Ligand SMILES: Nc1ncnc2c1ncn2[C@@H]1O[C@H](COP(=O)(O)OP(=O)(O)O)[C@@H](O)[C@H]1O
């Protein structure tokens with residue numbers, strides 16, 4: 001295991017379920033992974049595999065009727081004069097509406113989404129909203145908050161920030177709104193930025209610019225990024241480490257090179273085969289895998305991927321859930337092919 005100086009967030013056996021009238025959706029069903037300080041962890045998987053609910057769980061913003069029913073999420077905060085003292089904060093022990101959790105949300109961990117309009121109020125200017133974010137968390141004058149907002153707008157590449165300070169969200173282009181949302185998320189210099197499909201709705205050129213901006217901001221602020229995407233091309237560009245999710249489970253996790261050059265799980269291998277070409281935005285990447293993600297209310301017994309798996313071992317894969325197997329310290333796979341000597 002990684003030592004605590006390197007680890008920023010540790011997620012152990014997380015289970016987040018939605019209790020619906022029709023039954024229980026096991027949105028996250030035993031996920032274990034770590035986010036390294038200052039690094040990017042990519043989370044990849046088809047739609048409905050539990051990526052967004054994993055992010056919501058870390059921030060404790062899972063909407064009803066969902067809740068975390070098991071597992072531990074630990075944040076390792078660095079403090080002390082030398083910056084070498086690590087204080088573990090057990091996020092899963094904090095009440096979602098507690099002051100401590102509110103302080104973590106926004107200032108230690110912040111989030112950006114696919115749709116930037118949801119981050120902004122339509123009736124206030126971008127600049128006012130950025131400045132207000134600082135004023136809520138720090139005692140600073142209005143003028144100094146304004147200056148910080150303008151500086152951040154400049155850093156994220158918003159042209160003419162003094163003038164655009166007074167722009168309303170709807171007056172900006174999609175790309176500029178995305179930059180503004182990033183500015184908002186970075187205003188308080190978080191240790192972790194969670195980015196949930198932040199470029200999925202953008203054209204290829206704007207996507208490339210936003211990805212470059214995120215890497216630049218990561219370098220200048222030293223923050224970690226949890227980058228959620230269904231796009232392996234984006235993973236290749238952004239991630240240091242990768243978690244592959246299928247139906248609420250982490251089926252494989254390793255460093256980005258092993259994801260592409262030493263993939264183990266048949267689900268990951270199928271995803272890789274379905275990439276048309278890196279840099280081409282088809283809008284339906286990953287669509288080439290045989291079959292569909294099953295109904296979440298009716299998850300198959302055994303390995304959740306077995307009905308779609310070309311290497312399914314009858315009597316094993318359709319009966320027993322595979323354990324997490326560590327092929328190396330940083331390479332985990334949950335698949336019977338590697339436990340049965342197959
Ligand atoms: N608010 C909700 N109410 C009920 N079910 C939900 C809710 N949010 C997510 N789910 C279910 O949880 C599962 C995981 O969803 P999600 O994390 O959004 O997937 P992803 O982000 O990987 O596309 C899906 O089956 C989804 O239908």
Ligand SMILES: [Mg+2]
Nearest residue numbers: 051052053196
């Ligand atoms: Mg999602």
